[in-house]
Amino acid sequence: GAGVSQSPSNKVTEKGKDVELRCDPISGHTALYWYRQSLGQGLEFLIYFQGNSAPDKSGLPSDRFSAERTGGSVSTLTIQRTQQEDSAVYLCASSLNRPQGKQFFGPGTRLTVL
Amino acid sequence: ILNVEQSPQSLHVQEGDSTNFTCSFPSSNFYALHWYRWETAKSPEALFVMTLNGDEKKKGRISATLNTKEGYSYLYIKGSQPEDSATYLCAFSNTGNQFYFGTGTSLTVIP
Numbered sequence: 556g557a558g559v560s561q562s563p564s565n566k567v568t569e570k571g572k573d574v575e576l577r578c579d580p581i582s583g584h585t586a587l588y589w590y591r592q593s594l595g596q597g598l599e600f601l602i603y604f605q606g607n608s609a610p611d612k613s614g615l616p617s618d619r620f621s622a623e624r625t626g627g628s629v630s631t632l633t634i635q636r637t638q639q640e641d642s643a644v645y646l647c648a649s650s651l652n653r654p655q656g657k658q659f660f661g662p663g664t665r666l667t668v669l
Numbered sequence: 670i671l672n673v674e675q676s677p678q679s680l681h682v683q684e685g686d687s688t689n690f691t692c693s694f695p696s697s698n699f700y701a702l703h704w705y706r707w708e709t710a711k712s713p714e715a716l717f718v719m720t721l722n723g724d725e726k727k728k729g730r731i732s733a734t735l736n737t738k739e740g741y742s743y744l745y746i747k748g749s750q751p752e753d754s755a756t757y758l759c760a761f762s763n764t765g766n767q768f769y770f771g772t773g774t775s776l777t778v779i780p
Binding site: 588597598600603655657 | 712720771
């Protein structure tokens with residue numbers, strides 16, 4: 556079946572603009588995660604959705620970052636007033652459950668803020 | 670933020686050599702330990718999920734062990750091949766539903 560998909564694959568934006576990154580998880584997966592990898596760094600947890608529960612936002616680096624998950628499926632990560640330090644690869648993953656479930660990752664969105 | 674440490678940060682081995690790396694994590698409130706392989710230009714791929722102290726998992730030439738009491742896991746690769754070159758990530762989750770990745774071990778297998 557289809558894996559996790561993300562769009563766009565690449566996004567170049569100017570400092571101060573807002574961007575939206577999209578994630579389509581595997582059908583039936585109730586858990587959805589957003590991570591980012593900045594240059595030379597490891598994977599940084601951003602936010603986690605589990606079913607209809609309130610999301611775990613503990614990893615969001617600032618209030619310019621927000622995410623929503625509509626209908627328990629598609630998720631959108633929004634970054635407002637982008638800064639150059641927001642440049643990174645943003646990865647989405649989904650799993651059947653948490654925290655035991657293997658996470659299946661999407662191909663990522665490479666964001667470059669000029 | 671909890672520390673999940675991986676060592677070494679990188680290593681180079683000759684084709685055919687066996688190798689291993691370490692993941693250290695907090696031993697309290699343990700729930701699960703994951704290993705992922707992340708090849709360049711691809712997405713991380715799950716290798717193992719382990720939950721019980723003493724767990725051992727094997728997939729082909731790759732195996733992993735888990736010690737939750739002392740807070741470490743080892744990943745072993747037997748007879749390394751060039752296609753094993755990748756970054757190997759471990760991730761720890763606790764009973765508080767927190768999930769943390771280590772920074773990874775970058776493996777290069779030299780033909």
